[in-house]
Amino acid sequence: MRWSRCLVWSVCLAVGTLGSCGGGNGGNGGGGGGSGASMAVPRAGLSMAQLEAFERGREVFTRDFKPSEGLGPLYNATSCRSCHSTPDPGGSAPRYRNFFLTAIGPAGSQFAIPGLPSVVVPNFGSGVHAIANFSLEGGRFRIPTEFFGAPVATAQRNALATFGVGLFETVSDATILSNADPDDADNDGISGRFNLDNGTMGRFGVK
Numbered sequence: 001m002r003w004s005r006c007l008v009w010s011v012c013l014a015v016g017t018l019g020s021c022g023g024g025n026g027g028n029g030g031g032g033g034g035s036g037a038s039m040a041v042p043r044a045g046l047s048m049a050q051l052e053a054f055e056r057g058r059e060v061f062t063r064d065f066k067p068s069e070g071l072g073p074l075y076n077a078t079s080c081r082s083c084h085s086t087p088d089p090g091g092s093a094p095r096y097r098n099f100f101l102t103a104i105g106p107a108g109s110q111f112a113i114p115g116l117p118s119v120v121v122p123n124f125g126s127g128v129h130a131i132a133n134f135s136l137e138g139g140r141f142r143i144p145t146e147f148f149g150a151p152v153a154t155a156q157r158n159a160l161a162t163f164g165v166g167l168f169e170t171v172s173d174a175t176i177l178s179n180a181d182p183d184d185a186d187n188d189g190i191s192g193r194f195n196l197d198n199g200t201m202g203r204f205g206v207k
Contacts, residue, residue, distance in 0.1 A: 040088035040163075062089055083159040093159035100143065101155045168203045176201060 042054045061080045065071040071078060081089045083097055143154055181192040195202035 040090050058089070084162055090162045092161045095158070098156050098158050101157050171203075173201045 040058075042051055046054070061084075064078045066078070067073075077083055083093045084090055086092050086094055143152065145152055176194050179192055180194050181188075181190065184191045
């Protein structure tokens, strides 16, 4: 599902789940502590405009899209909630939906960290090239440790919960820049780095 579509409800969830991040302040949206409250509900005290935005976001998030509506050309599912569903719509995914990410070669532009491989990012403007055939008959498919002489790194991924991530949108670029501390100059053990993607502040998706 397109990340931009998933982001719509994520932003709306910001005000809807702020109470769940407050640690027992009586907010309407705590998923923990055995309260049984749903994380996928708006918090109390929202304005009419905020409630309407929340409902519009929920409609988009739970809708099953079709290619004629802009789905694809590559996608994991036809709706955001297909993966972001646990314990409520907007959450993470059941373990059976985990997938493996493979990376080959030297550090690339997406993850320019010395010693770490680049990540294979789908190119939505070109087709898929078949480089090998395999069959699952007679056993489990094994991921090779090398590919054309280059080491292969693998990592297991699970859909991230989107509860409250819209709160990031309320933080200004200036605030993020002012708190940057890439070399941990204040010795608090945290190296804060901001990411600029095409000149804009990166808050969501690949960092």
